[in-house]
Amino acid sequence: MSYQFITVEKEDHLTTVTINRPEVRNALHVPACQELDAAFDEYARDPQAWVAIITGAGDQSFCAGNDLKWQAQHGPEALLRGLAALKGGFGGITRRFDCYKPLIAAVNGSALGGGFEIALACDVIVAAENTVFGLPEPRVGLVAGAGGVMRLPQRIPYHLAMGLILTGGRISAQEAHRLGLVNELAPAAEVLNAARKWAERMIECAPLAVRAGKEGVLLAQEKPLREVVGRMYPGLEAAFKSEDLMEGAIAFVEKRKPNWKGR
Numbered sequence: 509m510s511y512q513f514i515t516v517e518k519e520d521h522l523t524t525v526t527i528n529r530p531e532v533r534n535a536l537h538v539p540a541c542q543e544l545d546a547a548f549d550e551y552a553r554d555p556q557a558w559v560a561i562i563t564g565a566g567d568q569s570f571c572a573g574n575d576l577k578w579q580a581q582h583g584p585e586a587l588l589r590g591l592a593a594l595k596g597g598f599g600g601i602t603r604r605f606d607c608y609k610p611l612i613a614a615v616n617g618s619a620l621g622g623g624f625e626i627a628l629a630c631d632v633i634v635a636a637e638n639t640v641f642g643l644p645e646p647r648v649g650l651v652a653g654a655g656g657v658m659r660l661p662q663r664i665p666y667h668l669a670m671g672l673i674l675t676g677g678r679i680s681a682q683e684a685h686r687l688g689l690v691n692e693l694a695p696a697a698e699v700l701n702a703a704r705k706w707a708e709r710m711i712e713c714a715p716l717a718v719r720a721g722k723e724g725v726l727l728a729q730e731k732p733l734r735e736v737v738g739r740m741y742p743g744l745e746a747a748f749k750s751e752d753l754m755e756g757a758i759a760f761v762e763k764r765k766p767n768w769k770g771r
Contacts, residue, residue, distance in 0.1 A: 509550070513540035515565075516547050521558035521711050522704070523551050530566035536599060536622060537578035538590030544600030552607045555770060558715045559707040562601070562626065563614035567696055570613070570639070571599070573621025576648060591654075598654035599626040605726065608719040608743055610710050614703035615639050616696060620678075625652060628659040631722065633689065634703045635681045636696040641689070642678030662729075663689050714752040715770040720744045 517524045525547050527534040536544070551557050564570040579587050597603025601611060602625050613619075613630040618640045627633050627641070635641075643652040643660070651657065652673065661669040664687045671677060684690045694702040710718055720743035727736045747753065752768050759766035 509546060511543045511547070514543045514547060516550075518557065521556060521715075522707050523547075523554075523557045523560040524700075525551075525560060525562045526565055527563070527571055528565045530564070530568065532575060532577070533569035533572035533618070534564040534566070534623070535572040535575040535577075537575035538582075538587060540575075541591065541594055541598060541600060545594040545596045546600075548596050548600040548604060548607070552604075552609065557609070558718075558770065559610045559612065559710045561612045561614050561700070561703045561707060562599075562630065563616055563700055563703070564623075567617060567636075569617040569623070570615040570619040571623030571626055572618065573623045573625075573645075574598075574650065598622050599629070601626060602629045602654040604629070608723040608726075609715075610707075610718060610722065612703050612706055614700045615641075615681075615690075616699045618642075621645055621650075621652065621656075622654055625654045625656045625659070628663065629655055632691050632703075632706050633684075634692045634694060634699055634706060635684065635690045636699045637681055637693050638696055639681035639684075640678050641681070641684050642676065643673055644676040644678070646674070647676040663687075712765075714747070714750070714756055714766065714768050716743070716747040716750045716752060717756075720747040 513529055515526045515528050551560050591598055599622060611630040612632045613627040615627055615633060615635040617636060619627050620642050621644055624641050624643055643656045645652045657673050681690060681693055685693050692702055723743035727741060751771055755766050
């Protein structure tokens, strides 16, 4: 599939999705979100795609969030209709709760509003040292409803999250890293390489086991622990029935790297 507002690169088991609107700081309008939704639909379907990275073109901004110029031109109704029709929500991933494959955000510049929400929807965040995060929506009459106001208080202390949400404030990459919101800081020119190293370490693991791990984490966020600990769920069952289960044990005994099949 050809895209106008994003690029998609596949290399072995890694998919890299790049928001390609640097002229507007990679802000997203509905057409760009539709392309991202299609790209992550394909990632979810492709059995050879095990890990995905999302990043932004250029070195100024990962994603500036909602494209306010597009909204001003087309109206909020068009924005809401367009986003409601997306399986994965804003950016194609903020509402993608059934994708248990890993998602890595390579945040190569400011991540504001919906851009911050995209990063929060990922499992690992690697950020440039000069990155700024924030949810400035209240300053333009909006609400960070694509997961920002829901996820942020789950990731950092409540009062710090509320301070950002209620004032449209911002935090530096260093502060986000100190709070545990960011996994790794890197020089701006090395962010994507650092994210790829995270992806490589994930790809070294059995893909069905990785997905079962993520599914278990999400289940534990939705249900009481007594309902999930020690219980079989779909991803866990698939991992225990897979060829990779024996391959992992045999490779350990033979002192070699496993040859994962993902089945």
